[in-house]
Amino acid sequence: MYSPPPPFQPVPAPLPARRWWQHPALIICLLVFLPPVGIALTWTSRWSQNKKVVATVLGALWFLLLLLSDSPDDAKNDAKDAAKPTATATATAPAATATPSPTPSPTEETPAMPSLVGGSYADAEQLLTDNQGRAEAAYGDVELPAAYGTWTVCFQNPRAGAPVSSAVPVVHLTAPGTPCPKAPGEVLHKPAPKPAPTTQRPKPKPTQVPVPTQEPTPEPTEDDSSSGGSVSYRNCTAVREAGAAPIHVGDPGYGRHLDRDGDGVGCES
Incomplete structure (x- = not known):
């Protein structure tokens, strides 16, 4: 099966050979020592557009800083010029100070x-x-x-x-109307003296008297007899079987459970 040939792609032209003034190291050195020359060569180099702009700005700022600051030689020359009149005045000083001038009295100075x-x-x-x-x-x-x-x-x-x-x-x-103290720094408004603490004896605590507890008296049971004897009857049937009915108060075995009407005679019928 026939396939069409690939489309023609132009071959990029080779870049021209880099000149010696386009070397990055040379351009950087010129930006430091000769900023105007370095800026001019920056735009002939193969750097990208952003790098050229940054290098130009930095070189211009560095060049302005060098122009505004005084060089060390100028500072030395200024120092020498300032020292020359002093040396001249020192050389001519002995002739002027041959005769001492009268010193003014202290009262005239201060x-x-x-x-x-x-x-x-x-x-x-x-x-x-x-x-x-x-x-x-x-x-x-x-x-x-x-x-x-x-x-x-x-x-x-x-x-x-x-x-x-x-x-x-x-x-x-x-302040007006306030007398002066004896010495600076004294206190004008002295605090009022605190009252002396009074020694009060502590009040004795009231002693609590224990309240006697009354134990409840046990109620007599139905089996208890008024005579206190050892004979006890469970009910009237037991009294009748024992032949003690009717049973009276004081009889052995008498109990309130046997005397329902409380007349003193139990198991009457």
């Missing part, structure tokens, strides 16, 4: 701490602001409110007359 105790915080606020000072409550259990310009200064540090720069200025304040 002002003395004024007396702030007794005044309001508003009077000392400017001094504390200029010297990075702070205000605190004179009592340890009192917190400063949001506005305390009218509060009274009780303590100050440093003391009056000392240089302001000797320590960070600190003032301790109290």
Whole structure:
């Protein structure tokens, strides 16, 4: 049976030989050291479209980073330029410092701490602001409110007359109408003393007297006789057979079961 020949399939053309500037290692090195050249050669390589785009973006970012950052040589040159005027000034310094200049007195350099105790915080606020000072409550259990310009200064540090720069200025304040404590940090609202515990003797527990239990008296049985004798009759028939009918109270064998009417005489008929 005849079969048709397979359809003609064109043979793909062979790829041209790769040039030396298309080698991946060379392109990567140029992207690191010469980003513009590396980006240009990236688009002549046999990489896929996505790889070319990624390599171009990374190379451009790296090139911008190199442009914006200072090179080590420029930093060294800037350091040398900054050191040159210092060396010149040092060389000419002995001629200028041949005659010692008079040192200013301490009172002219730093002002003395004024007396702030007794005044309001508003009077000392400017001094504390200029010297990075702070205000605190004179009592340890009192917190400063949001506005305390009218509060009274009780303590100050440093003391009056000392240089302001000797320590960070600190003032301790109290509310208007509140007396100052003897020392900073005392407690204003002291807790009320607790009452002394009273020793009370425990009350004796009442003793429970056991209630005597009364045992019920056993009811006499029908076989019991009022005379307490050992003779007993089961019924009137037995009394009649024994010849003791009628039987009276006190007779041997008398029992209530024999005397139905309770008149003291049993087995009458």
